[in-house]
Amino acid sequence: MTGETSTLAIVRQSVRHDSAAKHVTGQAVYIDDMPEPAGTLHVVPGWDRASVCGRILSLDLEAVRATPGVVAVLTAEDVPGTNDCSSALGDDPVLAKGEILFFGQVVFAVVATTREIARRAARKAVFEVEAATPILTPDQAAQADSMVLPDYQFGRGESAAALEAADHRLSGTFRIGGQEHFYLEGQVALASPAEDGGMHVHSSTQHPTEIQHTVAKVLGVPDALVTAEVRRMGGGFGGKESQANQWAALAAIAAARTGKPCKLRLDRDDDMIMTGKRHDFRVDWAVGYGSDGVIQATEFDFLARCGYSADLSLGVNDRTMFHSDSSYFYPQATIRSRRLKTNTCSNTAFRGFGGPQGMVAAERMMEAIAISLGEDALSVRKRNFYTAERNLTPYGMPVEEHEVLHDLVAQLEASSDYWVRREKVRAFNQHNAVLKKGLALTPVKFGISFTLKHLNxxxxxxxxxxxxxxxxxxxxxxxxxxxxxxxxxxxxxxxxxxxxxxxxxxxxxxxxxxxxxxxxxxxxxxxxxxxxxxxxxxxxxxxxxxxxxxxxxxxxxxxxxxxxxxxxxxxxxxxxxxxxxxxxxxxxxxxxxxTPKITWDRETATGRPFFYFAYGAACAEVTIDTMTGEMTVDRVDLLHDVGHSLNPAIDIGQIEGGFVQGMGWLTTEELVWDDKGRLRTHAPSTYKIPTASDIPADFRVRLYESKGNPQETIYRSKAVGEPPVMLANAVYCAIHDAVASLAPGEVPDLNAPTTPEEILRAVRLQRAKAHRTVAASAPAPVSDSGETD
Incomplete structure (x- = not known):
């Protein structure tokens, strides 16, 4: 199915988004904009605002039911079918029964004539809970051996022995934060009863079929009686792949119970508290390498906070492992993953689906190698790129377009004036004690396909x-x-x-x-x-x-x-x-x-999990203030491979947006739970996404002039949704470079996100290392007798 011609009239043109004018004029209809059917009722979830986890001893809902305007109050006993909204494993109750597993877990739902009445009534519930000690962090979960899914690993060779035999060795621990989806349109669903026990559900979801399955399951009816529909979402980013299930299910249960159309729209605070995020990780890594910086062996241990249920953590963590090589050949490697169960919301899909976490860990490692050798990180990166002779990933898939990686990086290296700017950055840092600049050029190699074969x-x-x-x-x-x-x-x-x-x-x-x-x-x-x-x-x-x-x-x-x-x-x-x-x-x-060629066998860790790879590269320059920890991104150059673009304007928009979202994840977007397990960053006032003022003033974006996808894709194009997120690794690495300048030869301890507090912490540690180095190299004082002390 080639059909390639030189006379394409519509494809490969920069056609505007079909809803662009509607978006900017407010005419685009989202679920909350739809005219509500006569008699529509409103559903609001109810939860215990005092408890993080524990056994429910009693729940008094009399005051809730007695509120004027309340039509029904739903508990787990009112679910006519199966009380589960999980994607696969049956471990996600629509309404909790008997115990609370995380702060914000829904225990009941109020159905009322108005949303305001339902919200006020939900707060009148009286809980008595026997509190348990929550497990909140990956470290606590690992110590308690609290697992939501079994451990998994793959690799090749004898990495432990190769590490011991390596010319040089480094190891460390790197912590990677999660991320709130912060879609503009929150979770929302409108369920309308149909004939013969059927249900029509409008849902803001990325997976209408799963909404159909879930609603049918909780109602106890065949799938054919349920229709799920979605015209558009106000953003999803993975947060509406599985997480929309619960809210559609609650709206449908309420509609079945009352015989009326029922709508549920989460309040923004509730949305942020109750729904899953990007997985956060503790990464323990070790690498052995030669004096030229070429990697000889590596080991990664990814400890993921999955939350209270499995959700999509199997696929997310597998993709983290698949991308822990970034763009680099590992001759011998062991890559391990632990999927940890915690008393926090169940983490879920997020743009990149685990790939960003694996890739930034690899780039952090490359920075460390370069610093230890006193070399520029770009030179070390290029020596470790996949080549024709070294083209097999740790999971056994060949990297068939390695030449694209080399050519694309070389083009960006030249167009961004990397080496000229490297000297300017070095000179700036020599003459400025407080402000320090950093520069980094990082690659992207991202696998395209679902790693569950049947989804392709x-x-x-x-x-x-x-x-x-x-x-x-x-x-x-x-x-x-x-x-x-x-x-x-x-x-x-x-x-x-x-x-x-x-x-x-x-x-x-x-x-x-x-x-x-x-x-x-x-x-x-x-x-x-x-x-x-x-x-x-x-x-x-x-x-x-x-x-x-x-x-x-x-x-x-x-x-x-x-x-x-x-x-x-x-x-x-x-x-x-x-x-x-x-x-x-x-x-x-x-x-x-x-999709052809997908053959991945997870049990044997063999096959081909991806149809192809998308490539890109980013060069970022930053300035940090070592007195306050504040940071600005001064310039960004992006070059990205989309094959033969179906729509260059839309693709460039996706690249820009993906980069900025990734930059937010790595710099400003910090999720904070207190020591009792309550999410404290649950509103725009406490959670900082990038704004217009955070976008670099000098922002250069180009599409790579590709020969076309060698695989038989639609008009030889390549996917563009997720790969640009990882272009933002250049920003993290540039900040790392700036901090490293305070103590040459010493590897900074810099976690992500690099908030001002984190930068300031890393700066202080780096300066302490510099002082120790100076002290160690100073000549010993000489005594009056002429002997050294």
């Missing part, structure tokens, strides 16, 4: 109407990333129509069933191919019809500009569609696509 499939439904217009539906969801626009471009290209002739419709489980989540950067790869197959099937039917009717070869029939060229005649597509319909030609098709 998609369906699409395309209708051609007799007036020449087209309706498109597929299993992907739109959360602002431009997926709907790209897939519409594909269909328009295949049928030779202008984009305004393609009507994009809401993702709906009654139209395209059994879909995968829109995640893993695979939305366009999967749904674009499925839609292309459907559109081509319709086009091929029309070609066969016209070829027979006009007695001309199929090669003489072209579709373009809303017309069909048949030999030397031109017809409107509407005319052709109408004639085909009269000729009883089927003008609809359900396309299906399954």
């Amino acid at each position: 499939q998609a369906g699409a439904l395309v209708h051609l109407y007799t007036d020449g217009s087209v309706q498109l539906n597929h299993g992907g969801t739109e959360m602002g990333q431009g997926l709907y626009t790209k897939v519409a471009q594909v269909v328009a290209e295949e049928l030779g129509v202008t984009l305004d002739r393609v009507r994009i419709t809401a993702t709906n489980t009654s139209k395209v069933p059994n879909t995968a989540p829109t995640a893993a950067s695979s939305g366009t790869d999967l749904n674009g191919m499925a839609a292309r197959i459907a559109a081509r099937t319709i086009r091929d039917r029309l070609v066969a019809f016209l070829s027979e009717r006009h007695e001309c070869p199929a090669e003489a029939i072209l579709f373009r500009d809303n017309k069909v060229i048949v030999a030397d005649q031109a017809f409107s597509l509407a005319q052709v569609a109408k004639e085909a319909h009269m000729g009883r030609v089927h003008l609809s098709d359900a396309g299906f696509y399954a």
